[in-house]
Amino acid sequence: MNAPRPRTRIQRRNRKLILDAALDVFSAQGYRGATLDQIAASAGLSKPNLLYYFDNKEEIHRTLLTDLLDAWLAPLHDLAPDGDPQAEILGYVRRKLQMSREYPRESRLFANEILQGAPRIEGFIRGDLKALVDEKAAVIRGWAAQGRIADLDPYHLIFSIWALTQHYADFEAQMRMVRGEGVDTFEGAESYLDTLFARLIAP
Amino acid sequence: MNAPRPRTRIQRRNRKLILDAALDVFSAQGYRGATLDQIAASAGLSKPNLLYYFDNKEEIHRTLLTDLLDAWLAPLHDLAPDGDPQAEILGYVRRKLQMSREYPRESRLFANEILQGAPRIEGFIRGDLKALVDEKAAVIRGWAAQGRIADLDPYHLIFSIWALTQHYADFEAQMRMVRGEGVDTFEGAESYLDTLFARLIAP
DNA sequence: TTGAATCTTGACTGATTGGTCAGGGCTGCT
DNA sequence: AGCAGCCCTGACCAATCAGTCAAGATTCAA
Numbered sequence: 280m281n282a283p284r285p286r287t288r289i290q291r292r293n294r295k296l297i298l299d300a301a302l303d304v305f306s307a308q309g310y311r312g313a314t315l316d317q318i319a320a321s322a323g324l325s326k327p328n329l330l331y332y333f334d335n336k337e338e339i340h341r342t343l344l345t346d347l348l349d350a351w352l353a354p355l356h357d358l359a360p361d362g363d364p365q366a367e368i369l370g371y372v373r374r375k376l377q378m379s380r381e382y383p384r385e386s387r388l389f390a391n392e393i394l395q396g397a398p399r400i401e402g403f404i405r406g407d408l409k410a411l412v413d414e415k416a417a418v419i420r421g422w423a424a425q426g427r428i429a430d431l432d433p434y435h436l437i438f439s440i441w442a443l444t445q446h447y448a449d450f451e452a453q454m455r456m457v458r459g460e461g462v463d464t465f466e467g468a469e470s471y472l473d474t475l476f477a478r479l480i481a482p
Numbered sequence: 483m484n485a486p487r488p489r490t491r492i493q494r495r496n497r498k499l500i501l502d503a504a505l506d507v508f509s510a511q512g513y514r515g516a517t518l519d520q521i522a523a524s525a526g527l528s529k530p531n532l533l534y535y536f537d538n539k540e541e542i543h544r545t546l547l548t549d550l551l552d553a554w555l556a557p558l559h560d561l562a563p564d565g566d567p568q569a570e571i572l573g574y575v576r577r578k579l580q581m582s583r584e585y586p587r588e589s590r591l592f593a594n595e596i597l598q599g600a601p602r603i604e605g606f607i608r609g610d611l612k613a614l615v616d617e618k619a620a621v622i623r624g625w626a627a628q629g630r631i632a633d634l635d636p637y638h639l640i641f642s643i644w645a646l647t648q649h650y651a652d653f654e655a656q657m658r659m660v661r662g663e664g665v666d667t668f669e670g671a672e673s674y675l676d677t678l679f680a681r682l683i684a685p
Numbered sequence: 686t687t688g689a690a691t692c693t694t695g696a697c698t699g700a701t702t703g704g705t706c707a708g709g710g711c712t713g714c715t
Numbered sequence: 716a717g718c719a720g721c722c723c724t725g726a727c728c729a730a731t732c733a734g735t736c737a738a739g740a741t742t743c744a745a
Contacts, residue, residue: 289692289742315733326612328693330734387597390652394590394597395510397655406575407621413604435674436658442649443642449593450599453642456607457615461513471638491724492712530705531723539703628715 290408294323298346301339303400306387309395331422341399344392347385348403349424354378358415364422368436368480372472379466412437426435428480436480441471488565497535499525501549503582504542510592512598513543544602547595550588551606557581558640561618567625571639575675578647583668589651631683639683646675 300322304313315336321325349361354374358367379386392400411435419433447454447468454464503525507516518539522529523563536542538655552585555578582589615637622636650671657667 282586287742294691299706307510309515309594309598312512312598314731316731325694326697326733327735331692334734336733341646390593390597391512393653393656394593395512395515397659402661404656407664409660415644429677432670432674434661435670438649438673439646439678441602442645442653446641446649450596450641450645453596453607456600456604457612458637459612467635471635471642474632475633475642475678475682478684479678481681490712490721496722517701519701528724529703530725533704534722537704 290332293322293324293328296324297329297332297339298343302343302384302388302433305340305343306391309391343388344400347389349399350382350385350408350412351389352407355411355415358418360418360421364419365477365480368419368428368440369476371475372440372444372476373469376447376465376469376472377439379444379448381457383448383451385444390445390449400428426482431480432464439474443475491564494649496525496527496531499527500532500545501537505546505587505591508543508546508595509587510595512552516569521624538611539640546591547603550676551603551610553588555610555614558614558618561621563621563624568680568683569645571622571631571643572676572679575643575647576672578643579650579672579675580653581644581669582647586651589648593648594653629685632685634683646678676679 297318301313303321304317306316313336314330315326317327318339322329329339333342354371354482358371367390392398397404414435416437419428419431419436422428423430423433447465451464455462458464500521503570504521506524507520511520517538518532518578519540522532525532529576532542536545558579561574585656595601619636619640622631622634622639625631626633626636650668654667658665661667
């Protein structure tokens, strides 16, 4: 649907360098806070060279977001209606927490976008994301109706999973400063969230 | 400790106008995304007039943050060591959720700051906030040791309260878009969080 | 080796931004 | 009314920013 994928290995290498540097800068400074000079310096390229590979600042940002959104749906997509409700929900929590641990910059990029009112991903949220959430909310409601899990509002349940798992990435700076420098902020997070959700959804 | 409070009623009125407009703009766009022209237009004043009341952009931002930080500590400060553990913790959750409902812009201003690595409030977090959290974590640990609540890591417990309550303010745009325009995003939140934390901390 | 395509850059531009300043207008006290 | 001090503004400046361009350097296939 977009421009054809890059052909030469120089293009592949440099586009990767640029996107990685841009992810650093955008996730830490927000869209308007980031500058092309920062991104170029961080990528080890000149600014005009940046603009040889991407038409403009927004295209870099859009590329990052688009790549991210696919990955964003995956964990919830994997929640299987015919699986064991407890295992499915706890599995979803673990996959989301895993994403926060492995891709904290992507999480912060997303958080920045939502904080600003989600101007660039409104279509995604109202479209694909809403459809998937509605679908899985119905699944969860079904489990509750069958008495296989506690009777909880499925939307609040899903939002609470997002809140808790993404918090470990998005507010990492705060957690690190409160806990002290030496502490791994993810230490104990998985077993804590396991306990929390196991107790919450137990019928 | 700062410049003496404004004297005339014109000063009081215009400083209030500016800070209110600035809170709108900073919380929605972040520090670098906000412009003095936007703030001035939103406040109904000229840009030079803005700078008659505040020395520069950063002073406006710092004033907002400083005012906010006092209010930020209050709910946790009210958690009483000699109260009933369940009532105290659920009360803290309710006070935090109430703050998200009443002051969503302040919550987003704070979230923006943390996302950027908390450069301007590092002192507050490492100082007053850390001290208060350490103090209350000890209280919670004591309750757990006495078997009055479940044996949970108190830091994860506190962070999960922050995550869940602030999520309703910070990610409101996403929730609104997923739920559909008509829905009040706070609908059902209090009883859901009541249930969640009651089940979590039950001994 | 050679030449065409690809890659890279210094020097630039126009727009936006935070901030200044000199002077004029307004307010409230006597 | 008159005036001192507070309030307000248009016009301006220097810095920063996204983006352009012409020309040189590099790569790679033949």
